[in-house]
Amino acid sequence: MSRAFNPTRIAIYLLLILFAAIFLLPVYVMLISSLKTFAEVQDLSRMWSLPSAFNIENFRSAWFGIPEKGLRGLGPNLINSILLTVPATLISSFMGSLNGYILSKWKFRGSEVIFPLMLFGMFIPYQSTLIPLTQTLSAVGLGGTLWGLIIVHIIYGLPITTLIFRNYYAEVPNDLVEAGSIDGAGLLGIYWRIMFPLSLPGFVVVVIWQFTNIWNEFLFAVTILQKPELQPITVALQNLSGSQIKEWNVVMAGALLSALPTLLIYILLGRFFIRGLLAGSVKG
Amino acid sequence: MKHKRRERWLGFLILLPSIILLGLFVYGFIAWTGIVSVSKWDGVTPDYSFAGLTWYKGLFTAVGGISHRRFVIDLWNTLFFTIFFLLICVAIGLLLAILLDQKVKAEGIFRTIYLFPMSLSFVVTGVVWQWIFAPGTATRPRGLNALFTQIGLENLTWKWYTSTDSIGPFHVALIPVIIAAAWQLIGYTMAMYLAGLRGIPEELREAARVDGATEVQIYRHVVLPLLSPITLSALIVLGHISLKIFDLVYTMTGKGTGFVTDVPGIFMFETTFRGNHYAQGAAISMVMLFMVALVIVPYLRYSLKREVEL
Numbered sequence: 001m002s003r004a005f006n007p008t009r010i011a012i013y014l015l016l017i018l019f020a021a022i023f024l025l026p027v028y029v030m031l032i033s034s035l036k037t038f039a040e041v042q043d044l045s046r047m048w049s050l051p052s053a054f055n056i057e058n059f060r061s062a063w064f065g066i067p068e069k070g071l072r073g074l075g076p077n078l079i080n081s082i083l084l085t086v087p088a089t090l091i092s093s094f095m096g097s098l099n100g101y102i103l104s105k106w107k108f109r110g111s112e113v114i115f116p117l118m119l120f121g122m123f124i125p126y127q128s129t130l131i132p133l134t135q136t137l138s139a140v141g142l143g144g145t146l147w148g149l150i151i152v153h154i155i156y157g158l159p160i161t162t163l164i165f166r167n168y169y170a171e172v173p174n175d176l177v178e179a180g181s182i183d184g185a186g187l188l189g190i191y192w193r194i195m196f197p198l199s200l201p202g203f204v205v206v207v208i209w210q211f212t213n214i215w216n217e218f219l220f221a222v223t224i225l226q227k228p229e230l231q232p233i234t235v236a237l238q239n240l241s242g243s244q245i246k247e248w249n250v251v252m253a254g255a256l257l258s259a260l261p262t263l264l265i266y267i268l269l270g271r272f273f274i275r276g277l278l279a280g281s282v283k284g
Numbered sequence: 285m286k287h288k289r290r291e292r293w294l295g296f297l298i299l300l301p302s303i304i305l306l307g308l309f310v311y312g313f314i315a316w317t318g319i320v321s322v323s324k325w326d327g328v329t330p331d332y333s334f335a336g337l338t339w340y341k342g343l344f345t346a347v348g349g350i351s352h353r354r355f356v357i358d359l360w361n362t363l364f365f366t367i368f369f370l371l372i373c374v375a376i377g378l379l380l381a382i383l384l385d386q387k388v389k390a391e392g393i394f395r396t397i398y399l400f401p402m403s404l405s406f407v408v409t410g411v412v413w414q415w416i417f418a419p420g421t422a423t424r425p426r427g428l429n430a431l432f433t434q435i436g437l438e439n440l441t442w443k444w445y446t447s448t449d450s451i452g453p454f455h456v457a458l459i460p461v462i463i464a465a466a467w468q469l470i471g472y473t474m475a476m477y478l479a480g481l482r483g484i485p486e487e488l489r490e491a492a493r494v495d496g497a498t499e500v501q502i503y504r505h506v507v508l509p510l511l512s513p514i515t516l517s518a519l520i521v522l523g524h525i526s527l528k529i530f531d532l533v534y535t536m537t538g539k540g541t542g543f544v545t546d547v548p549g550i551f552m553f554e555t556t557f558r559g560n561h562y563a564q565g566a567a568i569s570m571v572m573l574f575m576v577a578l579v580i581v582p583y584l585r586y587s588l589k590r591e592v593e594l
């Protein structure tokens with residue numbers, strides 16, 4: 001084929017490969033550093049070289065910590081992240097699905113005004129809610145607790161989950177709702193028997209989106225949770241990276257551990273991830 | 285659709301908890317923060333007695349107060365950060381989308397690579413790019429400086445995010461932070477443009493081809509004008525991210541020497557939760573909210589209105 005030797009096409013591939021290399025550079029850095037020994041990672045002339053041997057000890061240290069050096073392990077924090085992310089994701093997705101159903105199929109007077117007011121909540125800088133938030137959580141006895149953070153993520157997750165489901169259900173023909181109505185099903189019956197089974201792909205998009213966001217979140221977590229043993233992995237990684245003695249090999253192993261769950265989801269379910277991503281720019 | 289009145293009430297009742305929670309946690313808390321910002325609360329115990337606009341004035345003027353100049357520096361940093369971050373994301377995002385739209389082989393692999401940083405936490409990004417841009421010393425260069433030295437490009441080495449140099453009000457230490465942020469969000473811009481490109485009917489391009497237009501002309505006069513709503517969305521979404529950016533900068537560089545990489549998000553967090561200057565922190569966050577609202581409110585009105593018209 002003559003097309004293969006077309007200079008424009010060669011230039012296109014060269015550019016694509018060049019950008020791919022730049023995008024993968026940080027991954028290379030994380031991988032090589034996380035496999036090196038402390039002595040080797042200290043050797044600045046070999047910073048960019050491959051590790052001389054595969055040393056998975058760092059992942060052990062990143063998980064369990066190095067008590068004699070005062071380094072806390074990230075293992076318990078990774079478990080905190082799971083305990084935080086799973087319930088917050090499921091509850092905010094389910095509530096968003098009900099909200100989206102109402103806002104698309106059972107509009108009432110004023111619902112067109114309520115919807116943008118809800119949406120605004122996903123754009124605000126959360127700094128403007130942090131002081132009342134910490135005060136309120138302490139007042140109701142949830143200050144500094146994982147449950148407090150879970151509730152915060154559920155509430156501030158509602159705008160995006162509602163938005164995605166509202167746009168998703170808007171595509172479902174009204175005839176289906178009408179048919180359910182004629183069969184005698186009420187609002188909840190139609191949701192359970194018709195809409196909910198139809199919305200599985202919608203749930204995949206929303207759950208992936210919420211999981212990724214909540215897993216990666218930092219500001220709420222670092223503000224609400226002071227106790228190191230309660231913090232999720234993002235905060236613990238930041239602490240590890242900011243500690244006095246910087247064991248870069250352990251820090252990079254920790255960074256990989258923190259990134260792995262969302263990275264795996266992205267690689268396995270990328271196309272659902274992209275749909276959630278594009279839904280965030282408001283238009284359905 | 286005709287629904288029974290009872291059913292409509294049920295719908296409203298189902299929505300009600302979300303309305304109440306968001307009403308309280310978004311609008312109630314913003315109002316509360318507004319009250320704190322005009323109070324005398326400057327310490328661990330709340331003090332809601334009225335202080336007027338003292339804290340706001342304190343942010344912009346150098347009268348006494350704590351770190352008086354810091355906020356002005358932060359605003360300049362935010363301005364330059366936003367401009368360069370948006371330019372890079374839009375330019376490279378569009379370029380990558382157009383390249384991928386040329387029926388390339390392994391498109392899926394390239395797309396996956398460009399977009400994967402979006403699945404990472406800003407904290408992870410900050411940690412890794414901190415390593416890459418850590419300058420080391422002249423005799424013991426680290427990161428990119430070490431690489432440049434090894435391949436004989438010593439004159440490319442500089443102090444990266446530790447540099448205190450500036451060009452006018454622009455701190456060059458921001459450059460590495462902008463690169464890291466762009467690395468994370470270029471893929472997002474690309475995905476938006478790619479979705480837009482795929483939405484353009486092939487007949488439109490075909491018609492232009494029949495009229496004798498070259499591929500470049502087709503992009504220039506047919507494709508790009510159709511993509512302008514996407515550019516607007518991208519600018520708004522990226523812009524509001526950069527106006528409130530915190531995690532990435534906090535992890536990667538912190539406020540920096542002489543606040544060279546400081547942003548309002550870091551100032552607010554440190555002064556409120558590390559320094560207990562609650563009213564000052566509240567004032568900073570109200571300014572942040574104002575900046576974001578300036579961008580987001582017209583956008584929300586615009587896109588929802590357009591949706592209704594469709």
